[in-house]
Amino acid sequence: MPPSVEEHLRRIMPAVKDLLRTIEELEDVKSAVLFGSVTRPQDFVVGVSDIDLLVVTSRKPSRRYYNSRADDTEINAVVMSGEELKEAFERGDPLAFMVYRSRRVLKDDGTFASIAASKPEVTEHTLRVLRRSVLAALGLALEAYLLGSYRKAVSHAYHSLRHLARYKASLGGVDADGFPLSDAEVEECLAGRARGLFAELAALRRRRDVSREACLRVLSETIKVASLELGLRAPSLLAVERAIGRRANVVVVREVGDSMVVRAEVLTPEGFKRIEVGEGYVREIEDLFD
Numbered sequence: 559m560p561p562s563v564e565e566h567l568r569r570i571m572p573a574v575k576d577l578l579r580t581i582e583e584l585e586d587v588k589s590a591v592l593f594g595s596v597t598r599p600q601d602f603v604v605g606v607s608d609i610d611l612l613v614v615t616s617r618k619p620s621r622r623y624y625n626s627r628a629d630d631t632e633i634n635a636v637v638m639s640g641e642e643l644k645e646a647f648e649r650g651d652p653l654a655f656m657v658y659r660s661r662r663v664l665k666d667d668g669t670f671a672s673i674a675a676s677k678p679e680v681t682e683h684t685l686r687v688l689r690r691s692v693l694a695a696l697g698l699a700l701e702a703y704l705l706g707s708y709r710k711a712v713s714h715a716y717h718s719l720r721h722l723a724r725y726k727a728s729l730g731g732v733d734a735d736g737f738p739l740s741d742a743e744v745e746e747c748l749a750g751r752a753r754g755l756f757a758e759l760a761a762l763r764r765r766r767d768v769s770r771e772a773c774l775r776v777l778s779e780t781i782k783v784a785s786l787e788l789g790l791r792a793p794s795l796l797a798v799e800r801a802i803g804r805r806a807n808v809v810v811v812r813e814v815g816d817s818m819v820v821r822a823e824v825l826t827p828e829g830f831k832r833i834e835v836g837e838g839y840v841r842e843i844e845d846l847f848d
Contacts (some may be wrong), residue, residue, distance in 0.1 A: 563599045565610060566629065567609075573628035574609060577635055578664065581613050581624055588640060589614035589670035592662040593653075601741050604631070605765050606713040611635040612657055614643055614670050639667045647673060650681035650709055652724065655737040677734045678711050685841040692784055693811040693818065699777055700795075700820060701809035706804060709763060710772035715780040722754070723747040733812040739842045752783045780835055785818050791837045792818040810846050821846045 578590050585685060595612035609631060615625075619637040624634045636653075638646070647654040655678050663670065699714035719758040723744040724737065737743045741760050748756055759776055778795040785792035790813060798820050802809070805824040812819050819836045823846060834843045 563602050563604060564684075565632070566604045567596065567599065567602070569607060569627055570631055570633070574594055574611060574628060574633055575664075577624060577626045578611070578613065581637060582767075584621070585613070585617040585619050585637060587613055587665070588616055590664040590665040591657055591666070591670055593657045593660060594662060596815065597662050603713075605766070606709060606763055607742045608632040608634050611664075612653070612661075615639050616669075618642070635741060640684055643670070644673050647676055647678045650678050650684040652684060652691070654678040655684075655724075656739065657733050659737055660739055662681045663726070665738075679734070680732065682730045684728050685725065687815070688721050688728060689788065691721040692788065693813060695721060696780065696784060697809050697811035697820070699780065700798060700811065701806060703773055703777055703795075704799065704804060704806045704809065704822075706770075707766070708768040708770055709824055711773050711777060712759055712768050713763045716763050716775050717754070718784060719748070719752065719759060720744050720779060722752070722784060726787065742814075752787060755779050755783055772807045781818075788813075788818070790818040791816060793820060793835050793837050797840075798835050801835045808846065812847075833842060 565776045574592070578587070581587060591612045591614075592610065593612055595607045596609045611633065613635050615637060616639065618639050622637055624637065648785040658674055658678055659676070685818055695714050695718035699718060702708075702711035702714055722748070727736070727738050727747045732738070740746045745753055745756055755776065759780070762772060762776060774795065781792055802822045802824055805826070807823040807825060807830065809820065809822045812821060817836050819834050820833065820835045821843065823832050824829055832843050832846055834841050
């Protein structure tokens, strides 16, 4: 019988603390805070959910990200100075909303508590980051799908709609206390087609085996929902698959004018090429991120 979420998280915690000790050997750590689904066991899914750790230092860190893996779970630490975290709160960075509303403090000399006492507010930066995040997660979903990792693709599509719900809530004037975090809160922020799709994605990512057909269907629908909600034209998943096939090395989704485009680095007999797939066209490009 697979372990419960609570049992799994208890088993993972020594690895989290080992990663924190590694960071402490290199940085002057003031605070360490867990955030994300690890603080909401009802939303954590063993095998697909990551553990997110915010580490606050006294000065600008020498390295921004640290990662480890334990028991089939990624542990991702983001490191920033107290001043940088304060600026994130002032800018209205989505990270500030997440740690403001839900966190588990592992260590704090008062640095984190003093910063998190202030309430972040929605800004143009908030909206810009959330909108980009919808597309970034969708790109990861497409990449996983084309590589045959269907459960992972579903999980990334689920995160794309989470970002979309937060974007819509932020556009609607939500404050920090109402910023949607849990699956129930996210679903409440969505309506109609988007709400039903999110509920399906949340359920599907809990399955150990996800078929290609099921993934194709929900990922196609995610592209349609995201493009409609963002007011963008987009290619179909079948068009993307025809153009890229299984040759993709990297896949990203970008907003270009009034369109959502899919860009990929693909292996051809002549070597690697970069292509862009938009609504009704495929063309070769120089840079995936330009």
